[in-house]
Amino acid sequence: MIYLYILVMAVVTYLIRMLPLTLLRKPVKSRFLRSFLFYVPYACLTAMTVPAIFTCTQSPVSAIAGFAVAIALGLRNKGLMTVAAAGCLTVFAVERLLDLAAGTLFGVTVLLG
C-alpha cells in the first residue's frame, strides 16, 4: 500500500512539473492565478509548520523555545542551515534543562517526603 502512495505522489508531482514545461509554452495571463501561485508556498509551509511543530519534540516547551529561536533568526535573514541548527540546539538544551528541573524536583520531594 505504501508503494501505491509513493507512486501517486511521484506521478502527480512529476506531471505538475512536466506538463507546463512541455505543453504550455506561453506565460500565465491571469493575474489572480499568478498571485495565487505566488502565495501558495508561504501558505502551505505555514499550515504544515503550525501547529504540528508543537508536537514534534519530547515536550511542547522545548518545541516552543525552538520555534521562537527559529522565528527570531529567520526574521534576521539567517540561512536555512543556521536557523535549523539553532532550533535543534535550543530544543536539545531546553530538554536537558527540563530533565534537570524534573530531577531536582524529584530529589526535593524525596528529601522532604
Added chain:
Amino acid sequence: MRTEWRDGLRDGLPIAVGYFAVSFSFGLLATQAGLTAFQAGLISLTNLTSAGQFAGLTIITAGSGLGEMALTQLVINLRYALMSLALGQKLGPQVGTVKRCLIAFVDTDEIFAVAMGRPGRPTPAYMGGLGFLPLLGWTGGTLTGALASGVLPAAVISALGIALYCMFVAVVAPVARRSRPVLAVVGIALVCSCLLRWAPVLRQISAGTAIILCTVIAAALGAWLFPVEEPAQGGDAA
C-alpha cells in the same frame, strides 16, 4: 557541452549540501512514521521536493485515501507549474520535448532559482549537471537519516525533529518581514491551520485535507486582496 555540464555540477554542489541536511530530517521523520529506509529513499528519489513529501508522509501516517494524496500533492506542488512555465521560456524553443521531460524532473525551487539567474539560455547539459548532485544529496540524506534513526539517542532525535520545521520558518520569515501581503497570507494560514486542528467539528478534518484547505484559502485570499503585479517567479522553498 563538457563545460556546460561541469558548470552545472559546480552550481549544484551547494544546493546538494543543503538538501542533504534537510532530507536527513525527512529520513528521520519517515522512519518514525513507520516507513523503511528504502521506502523513504524511494520517496526522495522520485519526488525531490520537501513540502510535498512531508505532507505525503502525513497522509501515509493517517492512512488517508489515494485521492486525498493526489489532491494534496497537486495543491502543494502547484507552484512548480509556474516555475516550469518560466523555466520553459528561459530554455528557449530549441530544447526538445524529451530534454524538457528530463529537466522537469529536477525543477525544484532552488534549481529553478539558479537556472533563472544564469545569464543567457541554460543548456540541457547545464541543467543535467545542475540537477545531478542535488538529486544525489536529497536521496542520500534521506537514506542516511532513515538509517541513523535506529542508532541515535532519543534526545538527539527529538532535537533533530524540529529541523525541517525550522527550515520552513527560515523560508517564510524573511519574506513575511519584507512583504505585508505575504505576512497577511501567513497569518490567515496560521489561523486556519489552528482552527482545523483544535476547533470543534473542524478538527475531524484529516491532516492532509487541512493542509489543502489552509493553502487554498490563504493563497486565494492573498491573491484576491493583494494581486501580484510582476510575473511571479515562485517561492524559495525546497
